[in-house]
Amino acid sequence: MEPLWRKTASRVQDYRAQGLRKVQPPLPEIPSNLPKSVTHVPHQLLSQREIAITDSSPEGLLSYLTAGKWSSEEVARAYLRRASLAQELVSTHFVWKTSTVKKLKVNCITELLPTQAISRAQELDRFIKENRRPMGPLHGLPISVKEQIGMKGLTCNAAFVAWADKVMDDDALILKILWKAGCIFYARTTEPQALMHLETSNNLYGITVNPFNRDLTPGGSSGGEGALQALRGSCLGIGSDIGGSIRSPAANNGLYGFRPTAHRLPMGGSSFASNGGSYIAAANGPLSTSLKGIELFMETVLAAKPWLTDPTLVALPWRKSEKLTDHLYGKKLKIAIMWSDNVVTPHPSVTRALTIMSSQLKNIDNVEIVDWNPYEHGLAWEIIAKLYYVDGGKETTDLIDRSGEPWRPLSNFIIKENPYVRERSLADVQGLVADRDNYRAQYASKWNATATGDTSNGELEGMVDVILCPVGPGPAPRLDCSKYWCYTSQWNLLDYPALVFPATKVDATVDSWPKDYEAMNEQDKFNHDMYEPVDDFDGMPVGLQLVGRPFDDEKVCVNLERLDED
Template sequence: MGGSVLGKAESFPLASEKLLQSELQPWQDIAKERQQYRDASISRVEPRVPDVDTRFLPLNVLDTARSMLTHRETDITEKCSIDLINLMASGNLTAVEVTNAFLRRAGVAQNLVNCITEVLPERALNRAKYLDEYYQKHKKPIGPFHGLPISVKEHIAMKGLTFDAAFCSKAGDIAPDDNALIKILFDAGAIFYARTTEPQSLMHIETDSNLYGTTVNPFNRNLTCGGSSGGEGALIGIRGSSLGIGSDIGGSIRVPSANNGLYGFKPTQKRIPKGLMAGAGSSEGIEGTLGPMSTTLEPLSLFMSTILASNPWETDPSILPIPWRQEPSFPVDTTAGKPRKMKIGVMRWDGVIMPHPPITRGINEVVAKLEAFPDQFEIVEWNQEAADTILACDTVTALWFADGGQRLYRELEKSGEPILPLTEWIVTLPSVPKPPGLIIQDLWKLKSDVTKIQTTYAAKWLAAGIDVLLAPAAPGVAPRLQTAKYTSYTSMWNVVEYPVAVFPVSKVDDRDLGAWNYTPVGKQDEDHAAEWDANDFMGAPIGLQLVARRFQDEKVLEALTIIKNTIGLPFVDLAPRSPDSPRL
């Protein structure tokens, strides 16, 4: 990012100098320094972010966040990204005012749900001032994201800032350059103002680390925000951001999006750049991808089209040269005045673990509303075989840790930080190779299994003749803290490399009370069923997935747009404002 538009931000310390020697420090000292650095960054936000006593917080802290802001700040931060962009493009809002509102709400979010690794007030406000001056001079925006504050998952590199993948040993690592997506969105007018938490090793579907502690769900602080892009999920869920960047190698965009009532998108692998990121090492055979998370659906397509308009394949040979296609997948029949009929498969469960009642209710509600438009939608049942689910799940976990977890263990040993329970759980699964990892013949076998899985799904998709597939995003709503372990509902789509959009449908309410008359089919299913108690999950968002075939990214987002506009998603207001909520 060019220094000429950053001004004072370059003269302010971007990372603690002591952290450059972090490997020589005990992990406790490293964590203390990082938290002090984060708190200091928030202390520079003006007006000062109010303190909060976490001992007396309600479970749902959406109204609490509103009460700590002005009416104007609340109104700005609860607008969708597209409205904010349009208001700044028309001169009705300034980038400085919008950025300051989001900085303050991000600071409030940290106090309530512990989702921030740092905010960037000087850098962001200098950038906003530059954009406002540009607009005043040229009477037009600098690009499609002019003035929009965008939050970023911490391990996605930003030049001059730490990127550690939530390992204490990497807390002194300073990014030498910006991630490719950061560069593209910056050129499009974006403002980067907040960086968010992630779990130790990036391999939990919760967010907890020895560096920053546990990030919780703003709809219910007893529940997890998800992971590994959990800080993004919690921040956007509490409206401290309207659009953020996450990453996904097994569900890390989709699980936090579903848990926090958001729209999230996992693109097809190799469709957009991954760029420079921190981590314990690459996964052999399963590609990760970056992607957007948002309070609304429309910015997901704008994000993708903006990235691809930059022709990223010209500088990154790993990206396939597929521009964002503008022609509709569901063209409107000029005679009927409606899009062509959409054929939707419905996967109600994966054959291994039956979703809790709210997820089943969410699917049933969506299907019932779609069936009310038989001239627009055709529903086809998708029977997911347990054997296919198990093979995909075992294959993906083995490939995540093809080295037997050795890189992970080495990072922990450098600072002496303890392995956390969810890290230990996933790295010691029966399907994960034992150290020192796989021999080459075993790796060939697993990669052959990936091809087998992809071929099986392709044949099944063709036989069903469907355009998209509706499925659970997880076997339940946001789980209780330290209980989220099952990833097959998301990770199977990483194996086959299908693009997936997550969207909010409803929330847990009184309709989910009462006995659940279900007989589990196995031990995992039985343990999961025993976790269900509607009273523990009241108010938690219900999210689902919509899947399309490989490289049909445009199609799945177009299909979701048509579905949303036709049946009116979500069906309830997930975060209604309390009329008597106190304000500053």
């Protein structure tokens, strides 16, 4: 007899298929026996007009929409078709760990919203015609949304089979703000079981794979967003990040992704297991095909003063003004490069990306490059891994077991195989919070020590402005192998804003391990062995991240702008 959880999954997938079938005109037949990379396929199957629209950056789209060169309806229809195509791409797929062959779709969508999207687009077109002005700063811009962020009247399962029929009573606050700014919601994207993987697989929708190479992961937990944007089925979307869940898919798919300081953007209205506390704060944030898209998102949400509705937020508007930009462009920029966290050695492609950036930056006037000495990053993982599940993973375990669904490999890894997970007393938790705060203070002290002197107004002079570092130990890993979080979770523990950007691509002719390589530990050996042979990763995107101190979000964005221009 078929297990009940499988029947639930079949019903949910049938519902998804109904939405995909509503897209008009229907997709042409997709070729069989596609290669591992399917990023080129949309250009073969869509019209030139659809390609022009969906290949545009968010800021480019908005310029055409507000000028009346493209209608909101035309743009919405183009993105619906490209998103549905992204979902449906399929070919033979080799699963490395089990040595089995499966048929897997890119599988980045949980729900397409063609009826709602077209209705909204028509409303926007009427508005601009009647009022001769856009509805708001995001007029007609399609935005994709990670499924766990609630939409009124729609299910919000957060990838738990037990929550398959959980319906939200209201839109999440962040969606209300974006809606009022004139956007169109048209696609909801996949996440992993328990929301605590740097990959994206669950028992409701299956495995999401990387469009650049479907033997690899798009990252997670906002992996559906990453895969959809890699195929340009979206140019701007919302993810969430508690350990790297925005930055991992951004790096793995050649995108920009921003994890802001916690309590700047609203988090309310989402589905997730509380895991016994909120001692490591999650943050919503954008993924985009452009840096301007990241800044546009942040500016729009914070311009609405969400702290007036959500008192858990810091009352801090987006401060990226001309004055700030002129100031930062005018002062010397001090960038510290963290080549390794001294726990797991980055793959040669990541080191090469850092080397390229370092060489370029050294030739820019008014930029100083120094090395960053990581402070006890192994200890940081111990602290954060304990604080993730102070209830011993009980709530997550109950949700998984309630439906009878099987445990995914990386759910097992982060909860059942994690030596730091156990149910803790109040005194234990208080001690861990003290450890967290002490570590933050020690790291701040290390950062302050990079200053060369004090100015008359008491500010530290000559201090490091930002840290440039890896996003992960390599490019996108093989499936079920993303077991090292510390290049991203480090900054979650410290609550530092971090902005990912595409840096280069793997070149198998040069990105091989040195012959005298010796592993520092078992984690390092696992990472080394996973990236052999390097030919399997040739052409994969390699991202880096720029990290700032708490509430230096704007500074991080401006400095990346500056580096991009130079």
